[in-house]
Amino acid sequence: MHQPATILRPSAPVAIRIRRLVSLALVHAVLIGGAVFMLLPFVFMLTSAIKPPGEIFEATFRLWPRQFYGWQNFDSALSTAPLLRFLLNGLIVCGGILIVQLLVAIPCAYALAKLKFPGRPVLFSLVLLGLCIPVQAPSLPLYIAFAELGILNTYLSMxxxxxxxxxxxxxxxxxxxxxxxxxxxxxxLDGVGEFEIVWRIVVPSAWPAIAAFSIFSVVAHWNDLYWPLIVVSDTKLATPPLGMMYFADSELGSNYGALAAGATIITAPLVIAFLIARRHFIAGITMTGIK
Structure with missing residues (x-):
C-alpha cells in the first residue's frame, strides 16, 4: 500500500539555532544603527576640522575633503584661544570636584549600607529626593552666597x-x-575602626564602582557650561566649554573649521580616558545594579 510522503522539517535544535541567529542579527543591527547615529556628530566634527570653510556646508557630504585644511584649522584654534589653558582649567576643576565627591560620598554610602542607626531610611529617602532636584534650581541662592563671600571668579566657586x-x-x-x-x-572583632574598615577594606574592592562614577563625574563637569558661565568672567579660569565661546565673532561670524578643531582637542581627553577605563566602567555599572 502506498504511504503518503513525509514532510521534512528541520530538527528542533536546528530551528532553535536559526531563531537565535536571526534574533542576534536583529539585535546587532539595531545596536549598530544606534552607534552610527550617535557617532554621526563626531564624524561631522572630525571632517569639519580638516575641511576649508568653503567645503564645510556643501550640499554633498564628503568624509575626506578635496583640499586638506587640517593644519590651518588646528593652528587657528590654538592661536584664537588658549585651549591648553582651558584644558588645564578643566582638569583642575574636574579633578578637585571628583576628589572631594569621593571623600564625602564613600563614608556616607557605607553608613547607609552597613550601619544601623535611627533615621537611616529617612536619610536614604532624602538622597533619592536629591536626585530629582535639577542643578539649575539652587543656582541663584548659591550665586548670591558666593558673591557675599567674595569667592566669585575662582576655582572654588566652580x-x-x-x-x-x-x-x-x-x-x-x-x-x-x-x-x-x-x-x-x-x-x-579585631578592633578595626569604621573609618579604617571603609578605606582599607571596603574601598579597595570598590574600584569598579569608583571608576564608573569617576567617568560620570568627569564627563558631566568637563562639559558643564551653565555654572562656569555664571561665576567666571576671567578668561584665565575658563573651562573647555566656556572657552569654545571665544571662537564666535560678532562681526566676522564663527570660524567653523577652527571651532571643529577646538572641539576635537577638548573632546579627545574624554575619549581617551573612557577607552582606558571602559572595562572598569562596565564592571562598575553591572556590579552596582545601575542598568
Whole structure:
C-alpha cells in the first residue's frame, strides 16, 4: 500500500539555532544603527576640522575633503584661544570636584549600607529626593552666597556646589550593600575602626564602582557650561566649554573649521580616558545594579 510522503522539517535544535541567529542579527543591527547615529556628530566634527570653510556646508557630504585644511584649522584654534589653558582649567576643576565627591560620598554610602542607626531610611529617602532636584534650581541662592563671600571668579566657586553628589552616594550604597557582612564583622572583632574598615577594606574592592562614577563625574563637569558661565568672567579660569565661546565673532561670524578643531582637542581627553577605563566602567555599572 502506498504511504503518503513525509514532510521534512528541520530538527528542533536546528530551528532553535536559526531563531537565535536571526534574533542576534536583529539585535546587532539595531545596536549598530544606534552607534552610527550617535557617532554621526563626531564624524561631522572630525571632517569639519580638516575641511576649508568653503567645503564645510556643501550640499554633498564628503568624509575626506578635496583640499586638506587640517593644519590651518588646528593652528587657528590654538592661536584664537588658549585651549591648553582651558584644558588645564578643566582638569583642575574636574579633578578637585571628583576628589572631594569621593571623600564625602564613600563614608556616607557605607553608613547607609552597613550601619544601623535611627533615621537611616529617612536619610536614604532624602538622597533619592536629591536626585530629582535639577542643578539649575539652587543656582541663584548659591550665586548670591558666593558673591557675599567674595569667592566669585575662582576655582572654588566652580567646584563647591558639586562637592556633595547624591548620585555618588546612591551608586556606592548599591555597591556596598552587596559587600559581605562577615568580613566587616571580622574586622570589627579585631578592633578595626569604621573609618579604617571603609578605606582599607571596603574601598579597595570598590574600584569598579569608583571608576564608573569617576567617568560620570568627569564627563558631566568637563562639559558643564551653565555654572562656569555664571561665576567666571576671567578668561584665565575658563573651562573647555566656556572657552569654545571665544571662537564666535560678532562681526566676522564663527570660524567653523577652527571651532571643529577646538572641539576635537577638548573632546579627545574624554575619549581617551573612557577607552582606558571602559572595562572598569562596565564592571562598575553591572556590579552596582545601575542598568
Amino acid at each position: 567646584m563647591m556646589p558639586f562637592f556633595l553628589s547624591v548620585f555618588a552616594i546612591f551608586l556606592f550604597r548599591q555597591f556596598f550593600k552587596s559587600y559581605p557582612d562577615e568580613i566587616i564583622q571580622a574586622a570589627r
